[in-house]
Amino acid sequence: xxxxxxxLLLIAALCATRSxxxxxxxxxxxxxxxxxxxxxxxxxxxxALNEVDSLLKxxxxxxxxxxxxxxxxxxxxxxxxxxxxxxxxxxxxMEDLRDEARVRLQRVQQQQPFKATPKFLWQLDxxxxxxxxxxTSKSTLYVYENVNGEPHYVSDYYVSVGKKGADKVSEGDQxxxxxxxxxxSILTKDKLTDFYGSVAYPLSYPNEWDRRQGRDGHGIWLHGxxxxxxxxxxxxxxxxxxxxxxxxxxxxxxxxxGHTPVIIAGQMDWSDDNDRTDRNALLAEIEKWRNDWSNIDxxxxxxxxxxxxxxGGVNFAAFSQQKRLVNSGKSWIKVKLSKLSAFPYPGQxxxxxxxxxxxxxxxxxxxxxxxxxxxxxxxxxxxxxxxGSA
Numbered sequence: 275x276x277x278x279x280x281x282l283l284l285i286a287a288l289c290a291t292r293s294x295x296x297x298x299x300x301x302x303x304x305x306x307x308x309x310x311x312x313x314x315x316x317x318x319x320x321x322a323l324n325e326v327d328s329l330l331k332x333x334x335x336x337x338x339x340x341x342x343x344x345x346x347x348x349x350x351x352x353x354x355x356x357x358x359x360x361x362x363x364x365x366x367x368m369e370d371l372r373d374e375a376r377v378r379l380q381r382v383q384q385q386q387p388f389k390a391t392p393k394f395l396w397q398l399d400x401x402x403x404x405x406x407x408x409x410t411s412k413s414t415l416y417v418y419e420n421v422n423g424e425p426h427y428v429s430d431y432y433v434s435v436g437k438k439g440a441d442k443v444s445e446g447d448q449x450x451x452x453x454x455x456x457x458x459s460i461l462t463k464d465k466l467t468d469f470y471g472s473v474a475y476p477l478s479y480p481n482e483w484d485r486r487q488g489r490d491g492h493g494i495w496l497h498g499x500x501x502x503x504x505x506x507x508x509x510x511x512x513x514x515x516x517x518x519x520x521x522x523x524x525x526x527x528x529x530x531x532g533h534t535p536v537i538i539a540g541q542m543d544w545s546d547d548n549d550r551t552d553r554n555a556l557l558a559e560i561e562k563w564r565n566d567w568s569n570i571d572x573x574x575x576x577x578x579x580x581x582x583x584x585x586g587g588v589n590f591a592a593f594s595q596q597k598r599l600v601n602s603g604k605s606w607i608k609v610k611l612s613k614l615s616a617f618p619y620p621g622q623x624x625x626x627x628x629x630x631x632x633x634x635x636x637x638x639x640x641x642x643x644x645x646x647x648x649x650x651x652x653x654x655x656x657x658x659x660x661x662g663s664a
Contacts, residue, residue, distance in 0.1 A: 300432040300521045303329065303504070304378045307339060311379075314342075319349055336504040338378070341371050370507035377413045377508045381432060384412075388427050392418065393543035394454075394620060395425040396553045398535075399613035399629070404528040405535050408433065408515055409542040410440040410450055413508040415515065416542070417528060431525065434506040434516040440540050441621070442479070442513055445491040450513050450538060451479045454617045454627040457496070457534045460526075471498015472519045473526055477536055482660050483619065483627075483648060486584070496536070498522045539620035549618075556616065556626060556649055559656040568609045572601045580650060580657040608635045624651035629664050 306329040313322035323346045329339045392407050398420040405425055407416045415433045418425035435450040436442070442451035461474040474497035480489050491513065498519040499506060505518050515538070517525065528534075559578070566574040576594050583590040601607075610633040619625040628647045634640065646664035649656050 300505075300518060301381075301430075303333060303336060303339075303518075304382050304432065306332070307336075307342070307375075308379060308382045310339075310342060314346070319346055322346055333504045335502055338371050338374050338505070341368075370510065373509070374505070374507045378432060380412065381414060381430075386427065386430070387416070387542075387544070390427075391425060391545040392416070392537075393545050393549055394537040394539060394618050395535075396545075396549070396616040396618060396626065397557075397614065398423055398425065399615040401530075401613055402533050402535065402615060403530060404428070406525075406537070407542065408435075408450075408536065408538045410435045410452070410538065411541045414542075415517065415525075417525065428528075429524075431517055431521045432505065434508055434510045436511055436513045437509050439509060440538070442491060442494075443489055446512075447491070448512050450511070450515060451484065451489070451491075451494055452538050452540055452620045453479070453481055453484060454619055455479055455481060455494075455536045455538065457529055457531055457536060460529075460531055461495075461497075466497075468500050470495070471500065471516075471522060473498060473522055475526075475529060482646065482662065483622070483625070486660065496522065496525075535615070535617060537617060537620060552651065553616065556628075556651075556656050557614075559649070560611070560614070560628065563658070564609050564611055568607050570601055570604055570607055572598055575601075578658055579661075580652070580659045583657075583659055583661070585661045603638065605637045609633070619648075625649070625659075626651075 306325065310322045310325040310329065313319070313325055323343065326339055326343045326346065330336060330343065333339075394407055395405050395418060398405055400420075400423070402420050404420065405418045407418070408414070409416070413433050413435065415431045417428040417430065419428050420426075437448040440450045440452055442449040455477040457475045458478050459476050461470075461476065463472050466474055474495045477494045477496065479494040480491065484490075493514075495514045497514055497516060499516060501519075506516055510516065515536075563575065563578040566578065576597060579590060579593065581590055583593065585593065588596075611630045612633070614628065614630040617627045619627060626649045628649055630645055631642065632645045633642050644664040646660075646662055647658050648660040650659045
């Protein structure tokens, strides 16, 4: 029997297939699928059919595997000219499944970033045990563990994103937002319809930068799939990031409500020496900001803020006037920062989201708060463009 040219292209992508699947459900399914396609490429169609049958016993709702099985059964009676030869099958549905096959095989092929450090995780605070980075171009969600403030690769999962891709702008545009977000809450199965799967984690979209850029919309979640669906095509959601239910349950063991950052990027970038230099320069500037405030050096303190700074509708001029008035009544100030994290913003060169716990004490006021700042590097100078409570 003849195998198709498409099958040969699939097999060419399998040279780096791993022999052990591990505990990652998505990776397990991909490797089992790859093994079946390897058998197709070797013209061992009966072996391939047994392998895909075994895969479907593990997860009978894996529609891509069902499509492969359909092709294999059809191959006993006719030559196959394409991947997904089901007669009268909807063209759009077949294209979706072909896209999923392509993405999943690329994921099997790609080298795991065991040692590489994501550009978007400059510093994690001690309370953030894990961080999540989503690469929308590869339909992949990466999980990193916080080891002494530095991210270490743990695992990755296949995900679906918006039908129209990434870079959300407005309500209903069916795009997944790009930015730095946090998991706000958890919605358990009893609070969801079956469409959203076993659990959902709402994200903090729109964030402060989104609102400043005029981006709107709501209801961007990490969520699962319907009970009769193992996975969805790479672009299938209305803007959410969608995982298989099993993968999401594994991820849920690591999630901390209010603490876990979720950075959604158009493409994963990796840290280099320039990033480390910029990170160190920013951390030094934050310390100068804290020190100038503590020393009641108001001019130096305000110099850390950009002319286009804003917070809660207050612009730089009004903010400066207020700070000068407040500081004029201070005889001493002490400011301490702790639990500091820093995340470069995807698609916005020179923009970094900084979070920390601020302990402020003075002769007439004391408070403690979680603060968030957006620092922008312009003309080789770091300045604050937004500041508010986190």
